[in-house]
Amino acid sequence: RDAFEGLRLMDALIGVKRGVPGAVLPELKQRRVPKKNIDTAVLEVEEPEGSVRSDVSTTNPVPTPPFLGTRVIKGIPLKDYASWLDEGALFKGQWGLKQARTGDGPTYEELVETEGRPHLRGWLDHLQSNNLLEAAVVYGYFPCVSKGEDVILLHEDGSERTRFTFPRQRRGRRLCLADFFRPEESGERDVIGLQVVTVGSRIGEATAELFAANSYRDYLELHGLSVQLAEALAEYWHARVRSELGFAGEDPADVEDMFALKYRGARFSLGYGACPDLEDRAKIADLLRPERIGVHLSEEFQLHPEQSTDAIVIHHPEAKYFNAR
Incomplete structure (x- = not known):
């Protein structure tokens, strides 16, 4: 399991x-x-391929970004993004905390208090005292329009900079990520956000040392925590983007609702259902130049250090996760 x-x-x-x-x-x-x-x-019959657009609204207001282009932020303190750490995903998904199947023994809630949070506090103290975190972000805003299944990123003079082509659902609403941006024929420009975040390479080196020393339990705990810290940093920066675009006031007050993605817009990472083409990472890398924060793209389109994530940030109120196939 x-x-x-x-x-x-x-x-x-x-x-x-x-x-x-x-x-x-x-x-x-x-x-x-x-x-x-x-x-x-x-059985539901699949509709044929084509560019029949979904019913996503094209009348939502387009926010004004604080700048166009990219910015680099380094040295982000742990306290700034630690509150975005999803304990449920860490304790259940990464660390495997669960109540015994027989019903005997401590409950999950008791395990969280006796094992989960004490271990978490210990690891966070260890990361801080040993300076193992190098949290950094490169992000940016780009003018864009959509055309069929394509999102076309523009230079400020309106010429094409690059484009992403996304798959469209063959049934249901026939959603495609391109539908969340103003169509080219509308004469309006939209805005797309891109971000790459990392917690640095030192934490990965520390996990590798634990593995080499056969300290497998510590290795699994620290590796799982490093993955969730990168995700926490990505969520924290997505909140920063919503603030810069002017609609952070729509965020729910409860952090659990934040983890349930009950805020406006969505952050789509490449390789998942709506944007499965990992090769698009090369386009994001060309635009953001993440080597400026120590993140590099391998020939297999994987981010290094591993504790890094990239994302396309969409402001549209109807943008939620979906599978395109």
């Missing part, structure tokens, strides 16, 4: 191999595949 289950299994396996008294492997789990009854008479 998660990396920690694998860790427990390996502990048991090594114990059996070394002849530790009482060491046993867990019983094999029976895999069950549920049967699905498909009524072929009611």
Whole structure:
């Protein structure tokens, strides 16, 4: 189910191999595949490919960005983005904290108080005292228009700078990311935000040292935390973008609602359902030049250091996550 289950299994396996008294492997789990009854008479028929636009509004106000082009921000303090750390994603998704399936033992809430938060405080203190965080952002705003499935980024004189082509849903609303921007024929310019954030390479080097020293539990905890800190930094900067565009006042007051994405607009990372083409990272890299904050793009279109994320930031009120296929 998660990396920690694998860790427990390996502990048991090594114990059996070394002849530790009482060491046993867990019983094999029976895999069950549920049967699905498909009524072929009611299967939804996919619509053919084409540029039939969705019903997304084209009358929402276009905000005015504080600048056009890019800016670099370095040395962001942990306290600025630590509040954006999603504890649920860290404790459940990364660290594997969960109540025993039998119902015996501590509840998840008790595990959070006795294990999750104490470990988190210890790791954050360790990161601070050892200067392992190098939080930095490069971001920018660019004028743009849409045409079919394309978002065309413009120079200030109106000439084409580059373009992104996104897939369109074949059913339902037939959404495409391009629909969230003013169409070219409207005569209006829209604005698109791009950002790359990183918590730096030192934390990755620290996790690699733990792995090399066979400290697998510490490795998994620190690696999981580093991933979530990069995500927290990305959420923090997205909030900064909403503020600069003038609609941060629409943000919900409860942080859990923030994690549930109940704010205006959306931050789309490449490789996911609405924008699956990782090669588009090269276009973002050309525009933002993230090497200025120590982030580089590999030949496989992966960001290095690993604890980095990129995103297309869309201000449209109807922009929410969806799968295009």
